[in-house]
Amino acid sequence: MVALAVLFIGVTILIMFSLRGARLDLTESKLYSLAPGTQRIVGSLDEPINLYFFFSQDASVQTAPLRTYAQRVREMLEEMAQRSGGKLRLSIIDPKPFSEEEDRAAEFGLSAMPLGTRGESLYFGLAGTNSTDGREIIGFFLPDKEEFLEYDVASLIYRLSNPKRPVVGLMSALQIDTSFDPASGRMREGWTSIAQLREQFEVRNVASTTEEIGEDIDVLMIVHPKDLAPRTLYAIDQFVMRGGKLAVFVDPLSENDMQDAGMGPMGAASRASTLGPLFEAWGVQYDPAQVLGDRELGLTVAMRQGEAPSQHIAIIGFNRGSMNPEDVVTSSLDSINVMTAGFLGRREGATIELEPLIQSSANAAPLAALQLAFMQDSRSLLDGFKATGERYIVAARVRGKLESAYPEGRPAAGETTTPETDTAPGAPHRTESADAANLIIVADTDILSDPLWVRTQNVFGQRVAMAWANNGDFLANALDNLTGSSDLISIRGRQSFFRPFTKVEELRRRADDRLRAKETELDRELKDTERKLSELEAGRGSQNALMFTPEQEAELERFQHERLRIRKDLRDVRRNLDVEIERLGTVLKVLNIALIPALLAIGAVALTIARRRRLRAGRAAVHTG
Structure with a gap:
C-alpha cells in the first residue's frame, strides 16, 4: 500500500509537470484556444516585449462577472507568454488607491471605472512596451467586446513587434472622416471602419485629382471614385502596373452620397461610381446602372419611423455560406451587410482570375438602379421579381497579369485618348503589370458605413462602437492581406456571437x-x-341614376x-x-x-x-x- 501511494504521488507530480498548459477545448468556436495566427505572432517575436496587466482586486469584490472576465483575460495572457519562448514578459499588477502602481497605470493612459459613492475606481487594462520605448495600451477590457479579446491583445503585441506600419493611401469622394457640417454647424462623426483603419495603418489622404501615386504607398484604397479625370485614372493604372496593391469600393447607388443628389437621370446616376476604363482593360465586368436584389438574404427593415418592418431585397445580409471559406479575407467571418450594392463579373475573353469573396444566394436577380431612386415602399421591389438562379459576385479578388488601360502613355490634360510623349518623372510607362496583380474589388460603398455593422454608445464619456456584423473586419482583413500581414486575419471574427433563427x-x-x-x-x-x-x-338609364339595379x-x-x-x-x-x-x-x-x-x-x-x-x-x- 505504501508503494502504491508513493507511485500514485510520483505519477501525479510527473503528469503535473509534463502536461502543464495542456488544455482540451470542447467549445464549438474554440473560445478558449489561441488561434494559429496568435501563436505565430507570439512565437516569432525577435525582441522582448513587456506586458503589464492592471486589475484592481479589492475594488472588484462586488462585481463577480467582471472578476470572472478578468480571470479569463489573465489566463489568456499567461498562455501567450508561455508560448512566446520567454520573449513576452507578463507582469500582473494590482493598482491599489494612492499607490505607485496606480500612478503607473495613469502614466500609461489607462482608464479607471468609477465605483460606488466613495470615489473608488477600478483599473482593468493592458499596457505594453518594446525595446525602442514604443507603447501601446488597451484602456479598459469591456465585457461587451469579449469576442474581440484575443484579436485586441494580439494586435497590441503585433504593433509593438512591428513598429513601422504599412502605408495606406485613401482616396474617397465621400465624407468618411470626422469633418465640419456647414448645414448643422456641428462636427460630423467619421465612419468607424475608417477610424479603426487609422489605428492599424498609416493612412494618407490622396486627392481625387492627383496625377501621381507615390511609391511609398503600400496599398491604395479608393472609395466611390466618381468622375475621375483621365490623368488620375492613369495614375491609378500605373500604380497597379508597377506592382501596387489596390482595394476599390464602387457603387451603383451610394446611399451616403448626398452631393448633387437628384442631378442625374431620376436622381440615380449622380450617386454611382466606377473605374470604367480601368475595369474594361483589366477584364472586370461591372454595370453601374444595376443593383442586386436577393429574395433569400434580403433583410427586414423599417424604411421610415413608425413604419412596419418589411423585407428589402436590396439591403442584403450575407451569411457564412455567402463567403469564400478558402480565402483568408472571408474564411473566418460570419455576417456582412450591404445596401443597394452592384455585382461583378469577368469580361468575355479576359485572362484574369476573378475569385469570389462574397456572393449572393441563387434566389437573386439584377434590379435597375433607377427603380430604387425614388422608391416609396420596399415591397414594390418584389412585384415581378424573378430570380435568375445565378449567384452574383459582390466582392472579388482579381489575380493575374493586367494590361494597361492607357497603352500609348499618359493622356493629355482634358483628353481621354491623346497620349503625351512624356510620362511622370522617374516613373517609366508600363503597358502591363510587372507581376501577377492582386486586387480586391467591392461593388458597394455603404458596406463601410456605420449603420450596417456597428451601434455606438457612450461609455465613461467616450464614444464606443459595438460591432454586430463583420463589415469592419472585412475591410481590415482585406488590407491586412494586401499589405502581407496574414497572422491577424485568422484571429479576427473567429466565433459567431449572433445566431439567427434560420428556421423561423x-x-x-x-x-x-x-x-x-x-x-x-x-x-x-x-x-x-x-x-x-x-x-x-354606363348601361343604366339617366332616370334611374340614383338607384342601383339588381x-x-x-x-x-x-x-x-x-x-x-x-x-x-x-x-x-x-x-x-x-x-x-x-x-x-x-x-x-x-x-x-x-x-x-x-x-x-x-x-x-x-x-x-x-x-x-x-x-x-x-x-x-x-x-x-
Whole structure:
C-alpha cells in the first residue's frame, strides 16, 4: 500500500509537470484556444516585449462577472507568454488607491471605472512596451467586446513587434472622416471602419485629382471614385502596373452620397461610381446602372419611423455560406451587410482570375438602379421579381497579369485618348503589370458605413462602437492581406456571437409569400368588380341614376362576400404563421427539457434490469453448484 501511494504521488507530480498548459477545448468556436495566427505572432517575436496587466482586486469584490472576465483575460495572457519562448514578459499588477502602481497605470493612459459613492475606481487594462520605448495600451477590457479579446491583445503585441506600419493611401469622394457640417454647424462623426483603419495603418489622404501615386504607398484604397479625370485614372493604372496593391469600393447607388443628389437621370446616376476604363482593360465586368436584389438574404427593415418592418431585397445580409471559406479575407467571418450594392463579373475573353469573396444566394436577380431612386415602399421591389438562379459576385479578388488601360502613355490634360510623349518623372510607362496583380474589388460603398455593422454608445464619456456584423473586419482583413500581414486575419471574427433563427425566418418568408399572393388576389377582385360596376353604370338609364339595379346590388354583395372571405384567409395565414413558429418552439422545448431526462431514465431502468438479471443468473449458478 505504501508503494502504491508513493507511485500514485510520483505519477501525479510527473503528469503535473509534463502536461502543464495542456488544455482540451470542447467549445464549438474554440473560445478558449489561441488561434494559429496568435501563436505565430507570439512565437516569432525577435525582441522582448513587456506586458503589464492592471486589475484592481479589492475594488472588484462586488462585481463577480467582471472578476470572472478578468480571470479569463489573465489566463489568456499567461498562455501567450508561455508560448512566446520567454520573449513576452507578463507582469500582473494590482493598482491599489494612492499607490505607485496606480500612478503607473495613469502614466500609461489607462482608464479607471468609477465605483460606488466613495470615489473608488477600478483599473482593468493592458499596457505594453518594446525595446525602442514604443507603447501601446488597451484602456479598459469591456465585457461587451469579449469576442474581440484575443484579436485586441494580439494586435497590441503585433504593433509593438512591428513598429513601422504599412502605408495606406485613401482616396474617397465621400465624407468618411470626422469633418465640419456647414448645414448643422456641428462636427460630423467619421465612419468607424475608417477610424479603426487609422489605428492599424498609416493612412494618407490622396486627392481625387492627383496625377501621381507615390511609391511609398503600400496599398491604395479608393472609395466611390466618381468622375475621375483621365490623368488620375492613369495614375491609378500605373500604380497597379508597377506592382501596387489596390482595394476599390464602387457603387451603383451610394446611399451616403448626398452631393448633387437628384442631378442625374431620376436622381440615380449622380450617386454611382466606377473605374470604367480601368475595369474594361483589366477584364472586370461591372454595370453601374444595376443593383442586386436577393429574395433569400434580403433583410427586414423599417424604411421610415413608425413604419412596419418589411423585407428589402436590396439591403442584403450575407451569411457564412455567402463567403469564400478558402480565402483568408472571408474564411473566418460570419455576417456582412450591404445596401443597394452592384455585382461583378469577368469580361468575355479576359485572362484574369476573378475569385469570389462574397456572393449572393441563387434566389437573386439584377434590379435597375433607377427603380430604387425614388422608391416609396420596399415591397414594390418584389412585384415581378424573378430570380435568375445565378449567384452574383459582390466582392472579388482579381489575380493575374493586367494590361494597361492607357497603352500609348499618359493622356493629355482634358483628353481621354491623346497620349503625351512624356510620362511622370522617374516613373517609366508600363503597358502591363510587372507581376501577377492582386486586387480586391467591392461593388458597394455603404458596406463601410456605420449603420450596417456597428451601434455606438457612450461609455465613461467616450464614444464606443459595438460591432454586430463583420463589415469592419472585412475591410481590415482585406488590407491586412494586401499589405502581407496574414497572422491577424485568422484571429479576427473567429466565433459567431449572433445566431439567427434560420428556421423561423424561413417560416416567416414562406407565410409572407402566401400573404402577398392573397393581397394580389384581393386587388384583382377589387379591380374586376369596379370595372363591372362601371359597365353597369354606363348601361343604366339617366332616370334611374340614383338607384342601383339588381345586377349592381348582386355584384356589390358578391364583392363584399369575397372581400370578407379573402380577409379571413389573410388572418388565417397570419395565424398559421404563429402556429408553426409556436409548434417549432414546443418541439425544441420538448427535445431540450424532456428528451435528455427521458434517455437517462431509460438508461437507468435498462441498467437496473441488466444488473438484476446478472444477480439472478449468479444466484442460479451458485444454487446449481
